[in-house]
Amino acid sequence: MMSPMEEEMLLLPSFAFPECFPDDAAAPGSGGEQKKAGRQRQRRKASAGDGDDAAAKKRKLNDEQAQFLEMSFRKERKLETPRKVQLAAELGLDTKQVAMWFQNRRARYKSKLIEEEFSKLRAAHDSVVVHNCHLEAELHKLKERLAETEEEKSKIMAAAATAGGGGSSPSSSSFSTVTDHAAMVDQFEMGDAEANFAYMSDYTYNNYLMDLAARGYLGCVYDQFS
DNA sequence: TCTAATCTCATCACGTTCTACGTGATGAGCGCATTAGA
Incomplete structure (x- = not known):
């Protein structure tokens, strides 16, 4: 017999489908943990070497650039190389920056979609639970x-x-x-x-x-x- | 078949607005990422 909390946990996608939630891959003792630690070491090492460049590395795009990229993203999720070069030239950015912006945008768009989908499923699930309660009450009567x-x-x-x-x-x-x-x-x-x-x-x-x-x-x- | 370019994913680090969030940037890819062109 499961407790209500255990039943609730079973309803969570991260519990039912752990493979879809890679955060768990970084659990202690897993390969994800080692990978994470390795990356942290490398990053610290890299940032220790070039303190002055660190600020220059992160260049915040201005509103105009961001809006233009956003418009482009709405038209096409992925950029062909010529288009990327053209965009970079028009905005005065590196092609790498444009590529990176699109990569980040795709990733964040995807996670937003997943979140929305999860909310919808959650709402649907809740309404089914309520309906089930009503049916059970009716059956009881x-x-x-x-x-x-x-x-x-x-x-x-x-x-x-x-x-x-x-x-x-x-x-x-x-x-x-x-x-x-x-x-x-x-x-x-x-x-x-x-x-x-x-x-x-x-x-x-x-x-x-x-x-x-x-x-x-x-x-x-x-x-x-x- | 090889290789360079590119992708996704997880993560970091910084700047901005209230200690979390948004976002630019980085590195790995482990049954060793995939894809396109030479």
Whole structure:
């Protein structure tokens, strides 16, 4: 038996599909951890060597450049080399910078899409859970009603059996004629429909009705169901 | 088939706005990335 928290965890994509969430690859003891450490060492080594160049390395694009690149990205997700060179020339950037901008833009666009998709799936999942709750509540109510009806039916059947002097089946008991139905209505102060419902749920009584029909005793009782 | 160019991915580092976030830049690729051209 899982706790609610464990059930919740199972619903998380990172738990269900760990291969889709490579962050976990950097867990202690994994190859990802070693790779990460190696990269950090290299980067520190590189940045220690050229302190003055560090600031020059990171060149923030101005608004115009960023807007132009954004427009280009909307038109085409990937750039052919000539177009890249042209863009770089127009914006006064290195082609490498333009290439890098597009690489970063693609990566961030992709992760945004994944995030949006996740939100949609999450919302859909939540609504299904709510709907399921409603259905379960409805089922519970119906079961209760069924139990009540069954109980009432058995009471009625018992009382009818006593009043009619015994007999186990409708065809051989007090319910063998249409007048017995009227008696039932009187005795239990039921409306016709209610009395009929008590029998209608009984498969045996359906057979009994068929029997009545066959013998031409089709009165108000049968009319209610036809 | 080889190789240079390019890609994706994970990550770092810096600048900007409130200690997190956006973004430019870097390096690896391990069943050794893929792709296109010589």
